[in-house]
Amino acid sequence: WLGVGLYNGQAEMTQPVSAFLQLFTWEEIRSHNGRGQSREQWLVIDRKVYDVSRFSKRHPGGSRVISHYAGQDATDAFVAFHNDKTLVKKYLKSLLIGELAPDQPSFESNKKKSLLEDFRELRCTIEKMGLLRPNYVFFFLIFLHFVVLDAASWLTVWYFGISFVPFLAGMIQMGWFQHDLGHCSVFRKPKWNRLLQIVVINVLKGLPASWWNHLHNQHHAKPNCFRKDPDLNMHPLLFSLGKPLSVEVIRCSLWVLLAVGAVWHLNPSGPV
Template structure:
């Protein structure tokens, strides 16, 4: 979540006029009969934020867990109970992020996803409706309270060690790398012409720039690197829109739900890849029992290599982004993405013409696509996928992700996404610090009996195909053994 201006005093943290909170609440926590209450944000903040602590309504976990519907959403942060029903459409991280935690404790995910939680807590004040009743545990009873406490202590330790402070020089060097590669490609064409060998070579340079651009944009989406987040906002638009030709808003809408409910079906959009693929243990059986066969899923590990990976960026990414911009009439995003194509036509059009420049653009995307597909999927497809189990944050992320062995090449090639466990536990941590915290995370895993998976890169790539083949076999067995429904 990114906010551009810090409110002063008890000013409204939503807008200056009105805030819909989904209805006034009676003492028993049930909606009142007055329907959708519209109160000024200042009144709401003053009415709820300045109430003495002892007068807050008390709720049990059983009561809170009933408010888990799209039209009625409560969540708990640090024992405080918030009604976010009227806030979901204004949430900068997207409504799905709040939907997925309705009726649950969101303390750790709230801390994980916000670079400046003290600032964002101001936005929570008008939404406060009560607190957990005395005697209620800090988290739901099914969670390992000791593990939760140990993880929160680990986070406090890392904050003391300044592990969440970004090195601006690190990110500017990566931006410089991208710009230099693109400039070098143009200089080579300008000096040597547009022959086949030259075109192949500059395509390679541009592919590297595009892949590294995606990693840098990924950083912009998670970090408030600059003191004023509007600069972070502009940098993300510049990198994703101008340098990559994709929609930053689309990326965020997909990526934040993936982080908060990693490998949870169907809440994680990254694993909802039907009808092209069936992954995990549950989805293949579901498709098989229902006799769903859009393609021969038994061979999906083969067409992932030949079709899926090469089309991942030029088709899937591009079409998804275009559809979001078109349906949302998002002219700002359209302008940023258009500037990517305009820049390419200005830069390479004189050498290749309009058609040749389009071929160059999509040749680069086809080359980049397998690279990105393997890097992004190697840490998730082979790992645990399940329906909602409402586990603690630490367990959820460790079981759904894995690491790839660290080296200078692996770090550069993957944009440090080879350290996915640390990235998922601490999404707002700058990637140059992942390797520093990995030993502490591994130690906590050992203490609580959780497997910390770290593997060579080639094995990680192979595990994608092995996991797809296993899922395809599960689909085939269910398809052949269950009668048609």
């Protein structure tokens, strides 16, 4: 992958300039943020410049999550979001339009160099320690345990009927497991994560996986950034509570909605 040696703790990467690629400055790249007259969207990954204007609509992670980095450096987000680099490289080749000029830094001027270096060194250390490698036994037991709970919930509805008891029984912890699947953290191949996520959140919880992924991918692409993080796209009246409290209110509301979705799937008539 293009990013080999990216997280080796060095201050900056140096790569030979390809003679056939067009050279760009950060000023040119920032002007292609999707908001100008041309509506073009460029982004930088490991000093290479890619035009994702048309591809953004076909992006498996959603058009918004990729457009949030239009006109910016997306190297760290690209590494974090894509486990299967071999698969992604096939798409990158057709989108490549140039690279940063030799006199241009590898990161934007509004980003703190030391903070980027610390983050990349930390990620490199975490990967070497194996903390990102999934434990299949652990996730299998998690899946097995909430399948048993789901079956128990149906038996509760069958035995007790529609009442407050099956309502409580429906409050099962599938949310965290489908969350890990949505992050492609359980299996190495993204497709297996997606398939099992559909089983967990679509079939067992009764909520659409595409809806959750669309919002959650944006959240991790631009965490806690107003107008870009859907978790913070709240009603203006909530700001009267103050920013810290309003943020917590909206996050709690999202988890309540997920819990209600699971309960509604098991007991559509609701508690009596």
